[in-house]
Every structure is written in structure tokens, then in C-alpha cells.
Amino acid sequence: QVQLVESGGGVVQPGRSLRLSCAASGFTFNNYGMHWVRQAPGKGLEWVAVISYDGTNKYYADSMKGRFTISRDNSKNTLYLQMNSLRAEDTAVYYCAKDDTYTAILNYWGQGTLVTVSS
């Protein structure tokens, strides 16, 4: 069955960096687009970024453009999110999600990893 397991979250000071990982299994990883979606405490869902199946196409939410980088290693079935210049407002649970193909239908989600930006 499809499994997505995020890791790499934690407490980080404002201005510092963090890299999240999402280990995928149970499907042919290199056939699907992948997304990151975040959720601030007590708030709704906010889309972060998407990467195409082969990594050639990447798109970001405006508020994260230039600070966050999505990438993938298809040989390791792993998705990444490099987050730089972190701000307090980046505090959230970060979910990775599998795309149906490359349609933005998010048919499987990981359990999430919490990132807390605080001094």
C-alpha cells in the first residue's frame, strides 16, 4: 500500500534552514508528481510546492518562492523540501502528498512533520 513518511521537522531559530524528507513506498515513485502542503496550528491547509515526476518542473506558492526548494531523488524514492530563511509564520505541520498523476488531486498524504520556528 502507498506510504509516505515525512521526517526532518523540529525547532529551528528564525533565519535558519531546515530540510524535510518524505520517503515513499508502495507505488512507482518516478511516475507521479509530488506536493508539499502545510498547516499552521489551528489553521487550514496551505499549498507549498509541487514537483513533476522527473523533477523538471517545480512550482511554489508566492510566499515561499525564493526561500523554499522542492526536489526529489527517484533512485531513493524520496521527496525533499529545503527551507531557508525561516520565519515564525512558517511554523506548521508539513505534509507531503502524492498527486494522482500531475493533476493536483492529492490522493495520498503522509502523517506530517512539525516545524517550529522560534528563538
Next chain:
Amino acid sequence: EIVLTQSPATLSLSPGERATLSCRASQSVSSYLAWYQQKPGQAPRLLIYHASNRATGIPARFSGSGSGTDFTLTISSLEPEDFAVYYCQQCNNWPPVTFGGGTKVEIK
């Protein structure tokens, strides 16, 4: 960017009652709208895609309808496990992918 507005923010109902949730888009998304369910402490789960298609394993009491700018998620008879937050999401004109603000279905 397409803005999705969900109403009501909170719906207070009893088990066995019918729930009707609304999602309105700021411009047409054709039928490219999805619904997700999220329970406390859990990840979202895909319920409905393309406005009216149930995802794998989703019970028949969940149904979606609408096209263009107005969409509805209906739960025909609420089960105890259905009390949760529901989000709509457009997948017509992206990026960016956008979500509605959510509707909480709570026990009355």
C-alpha cells in the same frame, strides 16, 4: 489565484442527519474540484475528485455535486466518524493549488 470560500464555517448536527457543505470559487473551475476530510491529529484524506467522483474506499453516503463556481458536498446520514473538518480544493487552474478555509462538522 482562484479563491475558494466554504460555508458555513461550522455545522452542528446530530448523527443520522444530513450534512450539506458549500464551496464557492472566485472564478470557474469547471468540474476540477476535490474534497478532503481531516480528523484531529490526522492528515487530510481525499473524499471526492472532479466534483462528484468518490475516491477509493469512500462510503456511498458521501456525494459531491456542482460545476463552474458552486459546489456541494453532501453526507446523507452522518456517522460518528464523519465529524471532522472538510476542505475543498481546486485543481483546474494551478499553480497555485488553492484550498477553501474549511467547514467543521461538529456534534450537536
